[in-house]
Amino acid sequence: MGTLNAKMSTKNTYVAILDVGHGNCTVLRDNESVIIVDCGPGSTLLEFITAEGITQIESIFLSHADKDHIEGIIGLVASKICKIGSIHLNADSSKASALWNDMLYSITKTGPEPKIGISKSSGTFNCGSIQLEVASPSPYLAGKGAGGVDNSGKKITSNSISSSFRVIWDDNVVAYLAGDIDEVSLNDIKDFKYCIEAPLLVFPHHGGNAGGTNIIGFTEELCELVGANTVIFSIGRTKHSNPRADVIKAVRGKIGKLRIACTQMSKSCCTDLTTAPVHLNSFYAHGRKNNHCCSGTFVIELNKSGIVYSPDAGSHDAFIFAAAASPLCKN
Secondary structure: OOOOOOOOOOOOEEEEEOOOOOOOEEEEEEOOEEEEEEEOOOOHHHHHHHHHOOOEEEEEEOOOOOHHHHOHHHHHHHHOOOEEEEEEEOOOOOOOOHHHHHHHHHHHHHOOOOEEOOOHHHOEEEEOOEEEEEEEOOHHHHHHOOOOEOOOOOEOOOOOOOOEEEEEEOOEEEEEEOOOOOHHHHHHHHHOOOOOOOOEEEOHHHHOOOOOOOHHHHHHHHHHHHOOOEEEEOOOOOOOOOOOHHHHHHHHHHOOOOEEEEOEOOOOOOOOOOOOOOOOOOOOOOOHHHOOEOOOOEEEEEEOOEEEEEOOHHHHHHHHHHHOOOOOOOO
16 A cells, blocks of 8 residues: 555544545545445555544445446455445446456455345435435336336446435435436436435536436536535546536536535646645545645535535635636636
């Protein structure tokens, strides 16, 4: 593993949207209770778990079979540094990658055996005072599976059956983790009248292409349904040039007062990133070692005084204006 951040977090109740580069990973923690949604690529999750001193994980949920959502679980399970209660995922016979096969085989052999099937009927999972609510897909769409067609004849892909989740704390919805849902997923959510409203949205596909989906129409509709005023893009500075400028424009066109935060600084915003990111919190962030962070690991702190975002908007904005010649989130 690489060099860990020198300062370990002392915050006990939080939702951390990890800077894993191009990928997704979210950690829910309330003291000793931990749930993980997606595991990102590479070793970032393992680095984070080590830095936070986490030794037990109640549940891990893999939204779908893409590498940038699942790869990190292999190193985590192999490390044996954590006791893992359960691993949840949806079957996907259309995903022919060696990684998907190797991951399924290795976790089945070493345990815990994966629990197959995540849908709205799965309900809510507790992480101390935090709840993880499965928001989609419907049992119908999950049951059809990737490779089939939905009720309107549209092809169901791995993205279509991506699970999505709402995070709830103290009876307040905190965030919507969209996984990599697509147009078929969104139609499924609307058809069954599922609620995905939340103040914070972790945007699917890192703000990039979504297969055959009309990405602008999809973006506008997703923003309307979620109604968030904070949108997070989990991106890698050196991969795929995400988020797309037209996606950012569509998000800003649908949301009034809005904060956009990218885990790493897009090259579209700044080609030569030299400004020191002194605004970052102490949580482990993949981009920190190469000075690639924008928000870094974005944390929702949950405490008696309320809900606090870290890094705070003021210091984050100051960094953006100092570092980026043409920030997409501000233009």
